[in-house]
Amino acid sequence: xxxxxxxxxxxxxxxxCMMLMSQHGFRHLPICDGKKLIGMVSLRDIMxxxxxxxxxxxxxxxxxxxxxxxx
Numbered sequence: 001x002x003x004x005x006x007x008x009x010x011x012x013x014x015x016x017c018m019m020l021m022s023q024h025g026f027r028h029l030p031i032c033d034g035k036k037l038i039g040m041v042s043l044r045d046i047m048x049x050x051x052x053x054x055x056x057x058x059x060x061x062x063x064x065x066x067x068x069x070x071x
Contacts, residue, residue: 007032008041018046 006020007030017029021043031039 005030009033010038014046014049017041018043021046 006024006026008017008020010031010033012031020026021029027043029041030037031041
């Protein structure tokens with residue numbers, strides 16, 4: 001294990017987490033509140049979050065398309 005790993009706070013943006021992981025080749029990033037470990041975020045977590053957001057956008061666009069009146 002790394003003695004002094006990079007960490008992020010509980011309110012850190014996902015884009016920042018992804019950037020740190022990408023730059024340093026990490027797949028997991030500790031989430032700390034001060035010196036207390038409160039969780040871990042994984043690359044998989046971030047990827048699934050992005051896919052869920054895209055799925056929601058697709059559903060909203062489909063609903064919009066089906067709700068417009070025919071011309």
